[in-house]
Amino acid sequence: MADSTAPSVLIVYYTYSQQTLSVAESMASRLRERGCRVQLAKIEFTDPRYAPRFSQFPLRHAYRDIFGMVLPQFRGVTGQIRIPDVAGAGRYDLVCIASPTWWLHPCMPIRSFLESDAGRKLIGGKRCAAVAVAHRYWRDDLRILKKLIVKQGGDYLDGSHFTAGGGPVDSMLALLSYLSTGVTKERYLGFRIPPATLQPSYVDQSRAFADRLADRLAPPKSW
Numbered sequence: 311m312a313d314s315t316a317p318s319v320l321i322v323y324y325t326y327s328q329q330t331l332s333v334a335e336s337m338a339s340r341l342r343e344r345g346c347r348v349q350l351a352k353i354e355f356t357d358p359r360y361a362p363r364f365s366q367f368p369l370r371h372a373y374r375d376i377f378g379m380v381l382p383q384f385r386g387v388t389g390q391i392r393i394p395d396v397a398g399a400g401r402y403d404l405v406c407i408a409s410p411t412w413w414l415h416p417c418m419p420i421r422s423f424l425e426s427d428a429g430r431k432l433i434g435g436k437r438c439a440a441v442a443v444a445h446r447y448w449r450d451d452l453r454i455l456k457k458l459i460v461k462q463g464g465d466y467l468d469g470s471h472f473t474a475g476g477g478p479v480d481s482m483l484a485l486l487s488y489l490s491t492g493v494t495k496e497r498y499l500g501f502r503i504p505p506a507t508l509q510p511s512y513v514d515q516s517r518a519f520a521d522r523l524a525d526r527l528a529p530p531k532s533w
C-alpha cells in the first residue's frame with residue numbers, strides 16, 4: 311500500500327520521439343525506489359497550426375516540419391495543448407518539468423503549459439526541477455525552463471540535461487535522418503553519423519539526478 315507520508319512527485323513532460331519519456335521513466339523508477347510517490351503527466355499538443363506534423367513518427371516532411379518551427383520557437387509562440395487532470399493544481403512536494411529542445415528553446419507544448427494559468431497554479435509555491443533533452447544544444451532550453459518556472463512562482467531546486475552524441479554537423483545529420491526515417495542508421499547522405507538517440511549514460515545520469523532530488527525531499531533526520 312502506498313505510504314501517504316511519502317514525498318509526492320509529478321513529472322510533467324512532452325515527447326515526440328520518446329527520448330524525454332525515457333528520461334522521465336528512468337527518473338520515476340529511481341524516485342520510487344527512494345520511497346517517493348511519482349506520477350507522470352504528458353502534455354498533449356493539439357494546436358491545429360503546428361501539432362498535426364507531430365502526430366506521426368517519423369515526420370512526413372522532415373525538413374519542412376523541423377525548419378517550419380524556427381520562427382515560432384524563437385518568438386516564444388504558445389499553442390493549444392491538453393493538460394492531463396493529474397497536472398491540475400495538486401499537492402505535490404516536487405514538480406519536475408521535462409522538455410525536448412526545439413530550436414534552442416523549450417518545445418512549444420511545454421512553454422504553453424508553463425505560461426498557462428494551469429501551469430501557474432501547479433507550480434506556484436512548489437519546489438520544482440527542470441530537465442532539458444536535446445540532440446546537442448540543451449543550455450538555453452534549461453535556462454529558459456528555469457526562468458519560466460521562477461516567473462510562475464516556483465521554487466527552482468535543480469536542473470539536468472541529456473543529449474545524444476556527435477559533433478555539430480554529424481549530430482544534425484543524425485537527427486534529420488532519424489526524424490525522417492524513424493530508425494537509427496550508420497550513414498546519411500553518404501556521411502557516417504552517430505546514433506540519434508540519447509547516449510546510454512542517460513540511465514545512470516537520470517538516476518543520479520533523481521537521487522539528488524530525493525535527497526532534497528527527505529525529511530530532516532531527527533537528532
Ligand SMILES: Cc1cc2nc3c(=O)[nH]c(=O)nc-3n(C[C@H](O)[C@H](O)[C@H](O)COP(=O)(O)O)c2cc1C
Nearest residue numbers: 325326327328329330410411413414444445446447
Ligand atoms: C522541431 C525540432 C527542433 C529541434 N531543435 C533542436 C535544437 O535546437 N538543438 C538540439 O540539440 N536538438 C534539437 N532537436 C532535437 C531534439 O531536441 C531531440 O531529438 C530530443 O531528444 C527530442 O526529444 P523527444 O524524443 O522527447 O521528442 C529538435 C527537434 C525538433 C523536432
